[in-house]
Amino acid sequence: MREELLAIIEKNSRIDFSELAVLLGAKEEEVLKEITALEKEGIICGYHTLINWEKTSIEKVTALIEVKVTPQRGQGFDKMAERIYNYPEVRDVYLISGGYDLLVTLEEKTLKEIAGFVSDKLSTLDSVLSTATHFILKKYKDHGTILNEKNHDEREVITP
Amino acid sequence: MNKFLSEKVTSIKPSGIRKFFDIVSEMKDAISLGVGEPDFDTPWHIRDEGIYALERGRTFYTSNAGLKDLREEISNYLKRTQNVSYDANSEILITVGGSEAIDIGLRAVINPGDEVIIPQPSYVSYEPCAVLTGAKPVIINLKAENDFRLKPEELLDAITEKTKVLILPYPNNPTGAIMEREDLEKIAQIIREKDILVMSDEIYAALTYKEKHVSITELEGMKERTILINGFSKAYAMTGWRLGYACGPKEIIQQMTKIHQYAIMCAPTTSQYAAVEALKHGDADVETMRQAYNQRRRFLLNAFREMNLECFEPYGAFYVFPSIKEFNMTSEEFATRFLREEKVAVVPGTAFGDCGEGYLRISYAYSIENLKIAIQRLKNFVEKLRNE
Structure with missing residues (x-):
């Protein structure tokens, strides 16, 4: 079940x-x-609502930030992740395989606020080697849901 | 003009579903529970493979029997799901939907005057296809008290010297009934003793909600006397791709291939490439859809219980078949009034045989949200009728 x-x-x-x-x-x-x-058991961690903010008049800017860090002795990446996720403005933090280490997402009202976070807070952390910030221009699909999907039943009304 | 028409063809009644369709299509704001096909889109990776086949210019005929790769995948699929082995070279034919397989399967085995036993309520095409071959259809009226399963004594009563084929339509459209292993054992014993052929239409095999579907071909001595029909429409939500298949003894498949070769050439090439992908990587999609259907099935049965509408518990396909006998009207009257007064289309049971009188076919190939609206209207309607 x-x-x-x-x-x-x-x-x-x-x-x-x-x-x-x-x-x-x-x-x-x-x-x-x-x-x-x-x-x-902490398997259900919350009940959220999926909102298509683009349809509201509320301005939001979302950024994906790639972060390269030096792992800490004895704690690997966990300590660094914690230092980053403790900032309330950070939405997600993932440990990533490949070209960089942590993927951080951030949602703010303006581009300036995100720039401020990256330059004043994130980049200044001791173990952060580099960051690369990507801004989201448009959301097509979020959490498995296609935003702006037209729901139309293409079927004939009665079929055998 | 009528003098030019074939008597055999004019003797066939048009489908009862068609008649009802004409009434529904006049009404703009009606919601429908009358559809006999999945509401899901074909899973994207399968569509993508079809598109890719077009891009690569795979736009030619395939061999008459169908792509070798596809026949091999079907052989693997039947081996892993039903543990039955069919030789991809000689025992499998790719057809234009299960419907073509029904048609040419009967044509390949019937001589004029042979009898074809058809349990009803069942899919609309068995009887006319049998009639067109010159066979005499012998109808078994299945009973609600048996959960619309075929009982050995019913079969024995229908068998005569002239019986050639039994059509075995399980999991069943329109009732949702299934046949479990012990039901099939009893039928198989009679079939072997009386030396009859079976046409087993298992198009809904992937959609069962009790135990895994059992094919009659799994039983001893039955594979060699069964034409197994299946396809991609229901399991993979691929109705519009028109792709099915028949498996059986090579002598029968050979004759069927001959008719197919002259009448059809080959099944649509794009669809065949997409179907290879479906069989290779589609198991998880089928399971996801099956789970969704099962939730809706439980939802409808619970709603019927709450409104005291009599309905046996179906364990297959995506239909429920509630009884409306308490209202003292025909299925067609009920369905017509329900449509006019509450704007919901359901199919009268009689579209699937006379013994469907007193029943409705309600499809749950709809989202729970749609079903909720329709069920509320059914509740209103039933209450109104009970107060009349």
């Missing part, structure tokens, strides 16, 4: 327990128990 449950609520976290129970062919209290366990 766990895998199927997670697959459903990953796409629709607002679904209620009774409906979840029907879809999974389980009892409502079983679903409730499972979700409580998943939250406790």
